[in-house]
Amino acid sequence: TEISHPNTLRFKASLSTNAPLSGRKLRAAVIGAGPAGSSAAEALASGGVETFLFERSPPTVAKPCGGAIPLCMLHEFDIPSHLIDRQVTQMRIISPSNLAVDFGKTLRPNEFIAMLRREVLDSFLRSRAESLGANLVSGLVTDIEVPNTSSTAPYVVHYTANNSRHALSVDVVIGADGANSRVAKSIKAGDYACAIAFQERIKLPDEKMAYYKNMAEMYVGNDVSPDFYAWVFPKCDHVAVGTGTVRAKQDIKAYQRGIRERVKPKIAGGKVIKVEAHPIPEHPRPIRVRGRVALVGDAAGYVTKCSGEGIYFAAKSGRMCGEGIVKASEGGDRMIEEEDLKREYLKAWDAKYISTFRFMDLLQRVFYGSNAAREALVELCGDEYVQRMTFESYLYKRLAEGDGWEDVKMVCNTIGSLARCNIVGR
Incomplete structure (x- = not known):
């Protein structure tokens, strides 16, 4: 037997012991837009949950990224093409000794890396969710009351809007409020190491900007970062020039x-x-689900090492x-519990992506630790x-x-490059 819902989602008849909600839908607060x-909102x-999306910044505020x-x-995510500032088809990685390797030779004609501004993307996704x-709430969340005992007692979100204080009771909270997450603090989710990223947006003369029309550059070396890379990324009418580090x-x-x-x-x-800086989490938080609260994005620590990728x-x-x-609540008709969040979200996420994060961590440890290792990295990127x-x-x-054979050769080349660069450099 299946139950049909107005939003066209279909759910198998439930064996859940979660309490059905009478006369209302499950209420969720998403902190951070x-x-x-x-995407959570x-x-x-669209899945039938009564949703409140909190964002303190105006839609036009630039996000450092x-x-x-x-x-x-x-x-x-059905991102329209007009949001894309640049289609990067050329990438260049430059070693400490200024050896430059073009890193886009194998891209197919229809392949590129999309470059956009976060303020543009965020505004689009926020408007679509609304x-x-x-329900979009423009306000600053100041506190979250966590129920002590009852598994069905509400969470109370306290926030300020229009110079006045407000409170909202909800059943579920999603913390999407960045590396310095207030939601994470409210559930004692534990700390994690953070890198800092610093960048300047620089408007170039037309002839200089032409070089970066579809070109992105990455620089490695102790002069630009002891444990990460520096970058020049093209935007709509300017470039972003920046770097990051966790150790220094x-x-x-x-x-x-x-x-x-x-x-x-x-x-x-x-x-x-424009000059901007922001923290970048270095690994997932010790706790990402507690009670009926879940952390996502930077609040959960989902930024890969080595590449620093976080938006996707x-x-x-x-x-x-x-x-x-939505699945655990059967379209918002039932209360959910911590085990539902762990099963339907956390377990599924870890099964799909946690190995990627561990692999990128390994790459950063191997190739970003010294200038010799960085020379080896750039050499390998030419393959x-x-x-x-x-x-x-x-x-x-x-x-x-x-x-299989190419994989064996790649491993041998990696070992050879590391050994050669550590001994003689380039």
């Missing part, structure tokens, strides 16, 4: 001067139009969490098989099908 929060609202998203995200039934946050401005020096001829005559994983985790709640495997995995978020 970035890609994670808006969209899934919840590199802004790269994989090709598959455009299709999975159009599908989410106090020296971030020195590393920014380092990347500016490395690209000095290419940005000559440019004007800084934020949106994906928000959607998976929202869909998990077309390495490039194809990298882009297949990045663009489509699936494990690329490799060739």
Whole structure:
């Protein structure tokens, strides 16, 4: 037997012992309306859950972010092409000794990395969630009251809006409020190490901007970061020049001067139009679900090491969490419990992505620890098989099908490059 719901979702007749809700729908508060929060709110609202999406910043506020998203995200999340500032088809990675390797030789004619501005993407996703039934609340969440004992007692979200205080009682809370998550603190989710990213948006003269029309650059070396990379990413009418570090946050401005020096001829005559910095989580939080509260996106720690990618994983985790709640509550008709969130969201997420995060952590440990290792990384990036495997995995978020013999050669080349660069450098 199946139960049909107005939103066309269909649920098998439930054996759940969760209490049915009488005369109302499950109520969910989503704190933070970035890609994670808006994607969660969209899934919840379209799935029959009464949804409140909180965002403290106006829709036009710029978000500090590199802004790269994989090709598959455009299709999975129906991102319209007019939101894309640049279609990057050329990537260049530059070693500490300024050896440059072009890293886009294996891209097919219809493949590219989409570059956009977070303020543009966030506004679109937020508006779409609202159009599908989410209630947008423009306010600053100041506290979340967590029930002590009862498994069905409400969570109370306290917030300020229009210079006055308000409170909202809900059944479920999704924390999508970034690395410094207030929701995470409210459930004692534990701390994690954070890197800091610093970037300047620089408007270049037309002839300089032409070079970055479809080009993104990554620089590695102790002069730009002791444990990450620096970048020049093209935007609509400017470039983002930045760097990041977890080990030496106090020296971030020195590393920014380092990347500016490395690209000095290419940005000559440019004007800084915005300076921004933000924390980047280094690993998932110790606790991502407690009670009827779930963390997604940066609040959960879903940013990969080595690449620093976070936008796709934020949106994906928000959607998976929202869909998990819809499923467990049978379209918002039943109360849910902690075990429902762990089963439908957390277990599914870890099964799909946790190995990716561990692999990227390993890559960062191997290749970002010294200039010699970075030289080896750049050398390896010149191999077309390495490039194809990298882009297949990045663009489509699936494990690329490799060739057994080529895989063996890649491992041997990796060991050889590390040994050679550690001994003689380049």
